[in-house]
Amino acid sequence: MRRRPAARSPLPRTRAGGALLAAAALVATALTAPPPAAARAADRTETAVASTSPVTDVVESVVRVRVPLPESAGPRPERCDWLSYLRYRHADGPAASKDADRVLIAQPGIFAGAGSFDGLARNTVHKAAANGDHIEFWALDRRSNCLEDPTGIQAGLAAGDVHLAVDYYYRQKEAGGRTFAGYQTNDQVKWLQNVGLAQTVRDQYDLLVKELPDQAVRKRKVMCGGHSLGGVLTAYFAMWDFDGNPATTGDAGYEQCAGYFALDTRIDTGLLGMEGFPAETVPLVEFGAGVVRLGLEAGIVPRALSAPAVVNTETMNLLAIAGLAARLAPEGLSDLATYVPSTFNTDTTYRLLFSKDYPTFVAGTPTVHDFRFTNAAALGGLLDDNSQPLAFMQASVGFWDGGKIVDKEFPAPNNLDELGFGGLATLLGTDKKAIPDTPGGPLYTWRNFDLVGAPDDPGHESKHGGPFTTPAKEVTDIAQLARSLSEHPLDFTEHYFPTKLITDIALADAPGIADGAVHTGGIDANPTLNLQAGDGLGARDPKPGDVIATGYQHLDVLTASAVQNNGRPEPISLDLAAFAGR
Incomplete structure (x- = not known):
């Protein structure tokens, strides 16, 4: 795989192909600040989230x-x-985004919103506010998120009953x-065959x-970045020419940003800087851009990426249901595997x-139905780094905890x-x-992150040596x-x-895919902060100046608690706030 050149000048370049590995809130009253112009009101809504x-x-x-x-x-x-995003700002900060000290705009990772x-x-x-800076954080939804229906999650949250959500999605009950x-x-999603790299970076631009019409304000105040795949998208955004004329650079992606931030990723066209990882591992890529395009148009190639299990449309929604159950009744007995229809x-x-091991998986017994979990334990089993494969x-x-x-030596030994x-x-x-390991036995509970190592912690150890x-x-x-x-x-x-x-990312060298990424020096044109998970993906290829959060996994850079077990502030947000205010 060819790596982008190190040149900093805005010249045409050859794009490197990347390699990629493998609910809703209570809505309150609309914000009182009016849009800048009356004509804009019909094309923009902003609603407070409780x-x-x-x-x-x-x-x-x-x-x-x-x-x-x-x-x-x-x-x-x-x-x-x-297009939609979640806007976060300090309660004491300015109401208008243009008046904020900084605006951080973040692209999510793969399968993330x-x-x-x-x-x-x-x-x-x-x-940042504690540092005297009033910043905003814009968390982007990609356009494809418009296809989701959060009605059941919203109804269950409002009523305090997760069964309402399950009934909506599985039993055709109204909500x-x-x-x-x-x-x-x-x-039904045929139009997604036209939503690729070019459309995604165009959407961000x-x-x-629309939100910050003054390019000088964008260049001075906006910090562009993302998590995981979001780092790759930010790299292409930085290089993109949005008016079709490379000689004019005011529209170039790098001229919309004052700096970049990477969350367990790199601002690079290869995911996590893993140059040399074979692009052929991305399904269908070995057949070339023309075949992939024809496959998408014919529907032979699925237009939305999914697997038969674990990672697909239904299981992504199932995570929201599991989260809702754990939010409403963390210590309650989970019926996720029984109330959700088989x-x-x-x-x-x-x-x-x-499955504990291969014999268990092959035999199909004991199953998850043979165990008793709290709602928090069920969620932990789905996403914790000692469980999720x-x-x-x-x-x-x-x-x-609790037994x-x-x-767990499936799908791989420890x-x-x-x-x-x-x-x-x-x-x-x-x-x-x-x-x-005890079907039909005790109620398995979940020991939260800040109770691991407490005096009553049994300190479970692996048979291969050392604590889990x-x-x-x-x-x-886990509550957050x-x-x-x-x-x-x-x-x-x-x-x-x-x-x-x-x-598109894997085949970016092919004509017609990333033709807009002509500004070679765009990635290097602004300061970059790399924020990596110590046990995640980015820290496996450390670079000088990286901030490495010890013990973090890939999602932890987004979800970690404000105060850590060592009593110190959460380092990713601490360094990001300082970088934004610098």
Whole structure:
């Protein structure tokens, strides 16, 4: 894979192909500040979001701006002609974004939405205010998030009953005057075949121009960045020429930003700087851009990226349901695996995530139905780094409690290093996996991150030696993760991730895909802050000047608690606030 040249001048360049690895809140009254012009009102809405976050001096709102797709995109729901973001600002700060000291705009990672930034956004705005800076944090939703239906999550949150959400999505019961139309099929999302790299960076540019019309203000105040895939998108945004004339640079992406920030990623066209990782590992890429385009048009290639289990539209929504249950009744007995109707997808997902070893997986017994979990434990089992097998979906939220815990050696054994397969940590994460071992036995509970290592902690140990976890490895409050998964009008996850966005990045050298990325020096034109998870993806390729948060996993850079187990402030938001105020 060719790496971008180091030149800093805005000259044409050859784009490097990247390699990619593997609810809603209570809505309150509209903000009182009027739009700058009456004509703008019909094309922009801003609504306050009520939150139970412990960070109480940060104001959150959901902003929607009408930016229609070109007609060539094809038929789509009218709501998909709008772009949305969560706007976070300090309660004592200015009401107008143009008057803020800085505006941080963040692209989410793969399969992620605006809600995933909630913890980081609040902590950063709060810490900046303590430094005397009033900044804003804009957490972006990609256009494809418009296809999600948060009605059931909103209804369950408002009523304090997660069963209302399940009934809406699985039993055709009405909520909020609506009935769930079902998950969108490949034919229903045909327009996504036209939403790739060019449209995604164009959306960010158009949104910035609409919200901050003065280019000089954007250049002085906006910090551009993202998490995971968001670093790659920010790199292409920085290089893009948006008026089609490379000789005029006022419209260039790098001229919209005063600096860049990377959250367990790099501002680079190769994900996490992993040059040399074969692009052919991205599905379909080996057939070339023409074949991929024809496959998308014919519907042979799925227009939204998904797997048969674990990572797909239904399971992304299931995370919001699990988060809602853990938010409403963390110590209550979970019926997630029983009240949610059995489907091939859910059964296979539970089997993949909760099998102790290969014999258990093959035999199909015991199943998750044979264990008793609290709602918090069920959520921990889905996302904790000692349980979730995919590194890009892991957070450090504590550990199992309440009964016998053993090594979870499916889909991979816990002694990969000894077996010579340590490189799989890129996919599976670095921490040993664990699982309850007493079906039909005790109620398994969840020990929150700040109670690991407490006097009553049993200190479970792996049969391969050493404890499964330590206080230094736990950083995220599971209650706040549950809140972020279920409280926002823009979801934590992205249910319909456009396949074209992945294939475009991997095939960026092909004509017609990234032709706008002509400003070679755009990536290096502004200061960059790299904020990496110590046990995540970015810190495996450290660079001089990186901020490395010890013990963090890939999601922890977004979700970590404001105060850590060592009593010190959360480092990612602390350094980001200082960088924004510098």
